[in-house]
Amino acid sequence: MQSSAAQRATRRPARVFKGHTDWVSCVVYFPDGCRIASGSNDQNIIIWDVKSGKEDGRRLRHGSSISWIAISPDGRRLASGLQEGGVIVWDALTREVVHKIKGGGVHRLAYSPDGRWIATATISNEREIRLWDADTGRPGRKPLKCDGDVYSMAFSPDGSRIAAGLLDGSLQVIDISTGESVVGPIKGHKTMANSVMYSPDGRFLVTASWDKSIRVWDSKTGREVGKPMLGHKGEVNCISITADGRRVASGGRDNSVRVWDLETRLQVGESCDAHGWVFSVPFSPDGQHVISGGTYDAVYLWDTASFGIQGSVSIFILLQYRF
Template sequence: MSTSLTPIEFSGVRRASCHPTKVLKGHTKWVNSVAYFPDGRHMASASGDKSIIIWDVESGRQAGQPLQHDSSLMSIAISPDGRRIASGIEKRVIVWDALTREVVHQFDEGGVWMQAYSPDGRWIATAPIAKEREIHLWDADTGRPGREPLRCDSGVFCVAFSPDGAQIAAGCDDGSFEVFDIATGESVVGPIKGHTRYVSSVVYSPNGRLLVTASWDKSIRVWYSTTGVEVGKPMLGNEDAINCIAVTVDGRRIASAGRDGTVRLWDLETRLQVGDSFDAHGWVLAVAFSPNGRYISSSGNYDEVSLWDTESFVIQGSASVFIPLQYCF
């Protein structure tokens, strides 16, 4: 099932000249994943330098010693209670105690594109590189397989749990997405192909009604999560492949970033860009909203994490002002 709609036209390149409010320095290679702890006071970043650094957001300083690995890190996920960190490396997934910095358990996956915690913290979902058409579900407490793998028609590139934890969505390398019922393991929506290249990121709206997908085809699309019917028109404006998106907790805004070296904000209802985009140092591989809505964090193929303060963010050289949302994530 697929729909074809006329994309929103985007005229002109809208780039801001402002600098990040804070730049977190500590890694020595690219930073390909960032995630906030639920308290919003700390965040974690994962790098090709084989380390995870936990940061104090306000001071911009490292909180304790980095978590060292024997391979480059591909992704991280933080449990809903903030007590554990799951790191994906080239050969396995390692689960750490965030307080003691000790390994809780690990499981072999042959490398993962990404992993995600379920909203209740029960599951860790992984998209393993070695078995590209499968989603694996692991018991987060024991590190053992929780059920049989969920099998997709195409290679899995990204995954996201629904807010109620009952379903999981997969973005695939053929431009399609698919939704599975976790209890039965059955596909309940899709596969639906709306994009023309890799679906690089998939997220649910806070109420679970909508599913947002981003792609290397430079577009963002919105779908009804239970039917797979596309909602409105695609959002265009990114000048190159989109690598990552995030949605605010009230569902009003989307942040997108990718190979054009910018972070952009979008209004989910109007599908229009909010203000001007702002420049990163290079390809952006990860973007996230802080729990209190104050910061947008980005990282990429460089050795820094940038934090943009939404409370004082005024676009230089234009009259555009970004009004912060009260609640973001």
């Protein structure tokens, strides 16, 4: 059995990506898992080579701080949401601007699973989600109306619905084709639903809140499933789910990165110290790593083996889980 000192040593970042000069608001993996992109308050997006830890090509320079990043499903385009307003869509290979979308300061930004739409939630239109044609940057459909201020959102795996986490802690699911609310508002969190994600099979919604809890919901009925995941000592800012649906990563204002077993709701291993608030914690496509960005000027890569995660299983095993 490892000593406490040895365990602490394994929880150091496997790699640190240094280049930003201000805090990192968002980090994302490209679909191939070989590159990551990080957006910062220093008004730059840096694309990194994961293996070498070095910058991969020139930076994407903006005239505003970056609030959020989304990568198209084919990895060819990168969309950046700006705190001062609007979205810029870039060609991820040439680093040239494809088009710009005008609007208010961006809270959240997402590509639909088929790459057809870009969804935005903005400060100027708090109670709606807007959909834009990803190829042209033009409005695609009427705005999706929500019952409260939108603070987080996620497309369902089949792209037919969007789940919105609201400022009052509730959750709402909207049918994209009709614009109608089909589930919710779901009450459970006591305050802001900071992050929401669908499980890869679409059966569950996982949410994180400033009430320090992570909760799981039936995506069709809105019923809470099982007990919440508790352990963060501060507000939970962000979550992600492995592609096989077994693990959840979370980051919070207690400066920690944690990994949870989605079936048991128990924390896997001990937390990692990110030395600042954590705003983004995506898993790598193969589930072998987690990257984190937050109120520090670097991106940390964590080896999931340090959390006690060994290997992965097919997503179809998730269908056999009993919650």
